[in-house]
Amino acid sequence: MAFSKAGATLCNVVLSILITSSFIVPSSAGAFVGMNYGLDGDNLPSPQQAVDFMKKHGMAQVRIYDTNAAILNALAGSNIQVMVGIPNEEILSVGESNVTAANWVKKNIATYLPNTNITGIAVGSEVLSDYPSLASVLLPTINYVHEALVAMSLDTQIKISTPIAASLIEDSFPPSQASFNQTYARTVIEPLLDFLSQTGSYLLINIYPLDIYQQNQKVMSIDYALFRPNSGIMDSNTNLLYTNVFDAMIDAAFSAMAELNHTDFSVVVSETGWPSRGDTDEVGVSVDNAATYANNLVKHILNNTGTPRRPGIAINTYIYELFNEDRRQGATSEKNYGIYYPDQTPVYSLDTTGAGMISVTGPANRTWCVAKQGVSSSSLQAAMDFACGEGSADCSQIQPGQTCFNPDSVPAHASYAFNSYYQRNSMASGSCDFAGVATVTTIDPSLGQCIYPSGSQGNQSISIGNLKSSGAGSTYCQSLILLGPIIMLVSTLRLDLVVQL
Numbered sequence: 001m002a003f004s005k006a007g008a009t010l011c012n013v014v015l016s017i018l019i020t021s022s023f024i025v026p027s028s029a030g031a032f033v034g035m036n037y038g039l040d041g042d043n044l045p046s047p048q049q050a051v052d053f054m055k056k057h058g059m060a061q062v063r064i065y066d067t068n069a070a071i072l073n074a075l076a077g078s079n080i081q082v083m084v085g086i087p088n089e090e091i092l093s094v095g096e097s098n099v100t101a102a103n104w105v106k107k108n109i110a111t112y113l114p115n116t117n118i119t120g121i122a123v124g125s126e127v128l129s130d131y132p133s134l135a136s137v138l139l140p141t142i143n144y145v146h147e148a149l150v151a152m153s154l155d156t157q158i159k160i161s162t163p164i165a166a167s168l169i170e171d172s173f174p175p176s177q178a179s180f181n182q183t184y185a186r187t188v189i190e191p192l193l194d195f196l197s198q199t200g201s202y203l204l205i206n207i208y209p210l211d212i213y214q215q216n217q218k219v220m221s222i223d224y225a226l227f228r229p230n231s232g233i234m235d236s237n238t239n240l241l242y243t244n245v246f247d248a249m250i251d252a253a254f255s256a257m258a259e260l261n262h263t264d265f266s267v268v269v270s271e272t273g274w275p276s277r278g279d280t281d282e283v284g285v286s287v288d289n290a291a292t293y294a295n296n297l298v299k300h301i302l303n304n305t306g307t308p309r310r311p312g313i314a315i316n317t318y319i320y321e322l323f324n325e326d327r328r329q330g331a332t333s334e335k336n337y338g339i340y341y342p343d344q345t346p347v348y349s350l351d352t353t354g355a356g357m358i359s360v361t362g363p364a365n366r367t368w369c370v371a372k373q374g375v376s377s378s379s380l381q382a383a384m385d386f387a388c389g390e391g392s393a394d395c396s397q398i399q400p401g402q403t404c405f406n407p408d409s410v411p412a413h414a415s416y417a418f419n420s421y422y423q424r425n426s427m428a429s430g431s432c433d434f435a436g437v438a439t440v441t442t443i444d445p446s447l448g449q450c451i452y453p454s455g456s457q458g459n460q461s462i463s464i465g466n467l468k469s470s471g472a473g474s475t476y477c478q479s480l481i482l483l484g485p486i487i488m489l490v491s492t493l494r495l496d497l498v499v500q501l
Contacts, residue, residue, distance in 0.1 A: 030304045031314035033297075033352040034061030034081075035339075036271060039068065041325030043342045047074040050322070053344055054080060058353040063122070063270065063318045066090075067108035076115035083120035083270075083318075084108070086141070088131050091124050095141025098148070105148040109158065121145060121160045122204060122270060128184050129165040135188055138162060139195065146199060161196060163204040163270040164189075166212070169252050174235035175242070175309065178252035179259050186260075193262045205253055206271040206320075209245035209293065214283055220245075222284055226274075227296030229448060232407040239374055240308035241407050243447070246272070246297065251309040266313070272297065273320035276347050278333035285333050291348035294319060294339065302354045305447075312443040319352065368452050369422035369432035370415040372439050380414040383434035393420035397450070404450035414438075415445055416452065423453045 037050065045053060051074040054062060063083040064071055075082055086094055086104075094104045109118055123142050127134050142160055149155040168189075172178045180189045196203060213225040223230040225245045232243040242248045253267050274293035278285030297317070306313040324338030324347065339350050371380050388395035397404040398413040418438045425431040432440045446452045 031301045031316050032061050033301050034063060034083075034316070034318040035059055035352065036063045036065075036318050036321040037071070037323075038065055038321060038325055039071075040327045041323060041335075041342055042327065044323055044325070045342065045344060047071040049344075051075055051078055051080070053340075054078075054322075060353075061316075061318070062322075063120075065125070072112045072116050072118075075117070076112065079117055081117050081119045083122055084118060085122045086124060086145075088124045088127060088134065091127070091134050091137060091141050095137050095144055098144045101141065101144030102148040102151065105145060105152065105154075109149075109154065110152055113154070118158055121158060123160060123162045125163045125270075126165040126206060127162060128181070128188060129168055135184060139188060139191055142192070142195060146195075155199065159199065159201040161201050161204045161268075162192070163206050166205060166207045166249050169249070169256050172252040173233070173242075173248060174237055175248050175251035176235050176237040176240075176255050178255040180256045190260045193257060193260055197262055197264050200265070202266045202268045202316075203253065203257065204268055204270040205249075207246060207249045207269055208272060208274075209249075210274050210284055212245050212249070217283060222289070225284070226289060226292045227300060228292065229406045232409065232412075234409065235308075238309070239411060241409050241412060242308060243407055244300075246300070247307040250307045250315060254307075254309055267315060269315060269317040271320040272317060273337045275333035275336045276338075277336040279331050282331060282333050287348055291350070294348070294350050298350065298352055298354075306443075311445075366444075367427060367440050368443075368445055369418045369438050370441050370445050371411045371418060372437055375411075375437045377410040379435070379437050380410050383437050384410070384414040384417045387414075387417040387421040387434070391421045393417045393424065395420065406450075407447075416450070419445070419452050 035054070037054075044050070047068070047070040051071075055078055059080065061081045061083075062075075063085070065085040066087050067084045072082070072084070094101055109121070112118060123145065124131070124134065124138060127138050142162065146155060146160050149158055149160070166172070168181050168184070169178050170181055179185065193203070195201070209225040213220055213222055221230055222228075224233070224243070227244045227246070230243055232241045233248075234241050240251075242251075250267055250269075254263070257263065274290040275282075275285050276287045276290040297319070301315060301317050304312055304314055306315065319339065321337050321339075323340050323342055324336050326335045328334040336347075338347055340346055384395075387393040395413075395417050396402060398416050399405060404413075404416050414437075418432065418434060422432045422438075422440075432438050444452065
């Protein structure tokens with residue numbers, strides 16, 4: 001039946017009550033999705049118009065490629081967190097000495113504080129891949145700029161790093177065997193990682209799954225690049241299953257860092273995206289694929305899914321990019337990475353804030369039962385046979401064609417079966433062991449539409465998408481109205497509610 005205007009109004013009222021109610025506390029933890037914003041195009045909005053556009057769409061993090069005064073002034077008072085850049089062509093002049101670096105910080109950073117919320121500086125971009133002649137001055141420049149920040153007491157607010165290309169990581173699959181390009185691993189990257197560790201910063205990396213897919217399309221499905229359901233690829237060294245390029249590259253970076261004795265700081269994705277238009281020979285380029293990648297990426301990041309190597313660990317990510325820029329050099333695709341056209345109309349629909357979903361989760365002590373890493377498939381299969389047979393676990397959802405069949409692997413199916421048995425036995429002591437092949441976790445193993453039953457009695461995850469004028473919208477609204485008293489009741493019992501708005 002049609003969703004009437006009156007019904008929509010009622011639903012909006014209920015939403016407003018729930019959102020503004022003191023019973024509900026918006027989540028401030030977890031990862032964010034920011035935007036890259038450049039000016040290399042014709043007919044782009046003015047910086048003030050662009051900032052107003054960001055605020056209108058709830059964008060709270062942005063990366064720019066220089067220290068453009070018009071943009072930084074427009075950002076003043078917006079509270080949008082901004083990462084600024086030192087262009088590659090300016091590295092030599094900025095890093096000439098500690099004096100030149102201090103002057104640069106004073107002019108391009110301190111001038112705009114505190115009104116403009118500058119939180120990061122990216123020194124160059126893909127310097128080691130595209131400008132190898134600057135390799136010897138990259139780290140000295142970073143150090144000089146950091147010393148200037150320290151002298152001005154800005155080093156705790158503003159972190160410094162340099163974006164590297166994913167191609168700098170060699171032998172990236174399986175991720176566990178990855179390492180950095182040997183030309184720079186010990187001479188540049190290792191001291192860079194030392195610096196990042198000492199200053200509490202992060203490694204910036206640019207990841208473009210389309211490029212990786214185009215180079216490996218004979219052995220890689222496009223679903224694997226787009227976060228769409230697929231059987232995945234197993235890392236034989238760790239028995240970790242990878243179902244997308246993005247996670248595999250992040251974990252490859254972690255492995256490469258570990259080889260240089262660093263596991264003590266995070267990775268931030270400084271650029272990732274998918275073009276909506278390309279030349280005829282550019283395989284995989286389309287509006288549909290761009291929309292699929294971006295929307296699946298946002299869900300993956302905002303759900304704090306993490307990676308197989310580091311599940312549940314936030315991976316902050318900047319999408320490339322806000323607007324199409326027609327003056328970009330190179331193939332047609334280079335000009336069409338934007339989420340929006342210069343006239344501010346969408347190339348495709350994307351919500352980077354999670355505002356279209358309300359997610360209600362139970363207490364922080366929820367638990368699940370999953371297969372241990374490194375256990376042989378034969379041991380897992382034997383335990384799964386018991387769980388699905390004599391143990392009376394519900395294994396219907398891991399059958400072919402069902403929501404949890406993919407990833408089609410013994411560890412994934414065993415985890416679902418173990419968790420079902422664990423929940424059906426009220427999470428009793430010893431119900432998550434299976435002769436030592438299972439373990440209890442507080443990290444939700446759910447993936448996509450495959451939802452693992454919660455380990456907290458009576459508390460289930462609830463997702464309500466953007467309401468539309470349809471029968472489905474009416475159903476969502478009715479659900480929201482019915483859930484309102486429940487949400488408030490739960491909050492009065494002092495359970496942790498996370499509302500992503």
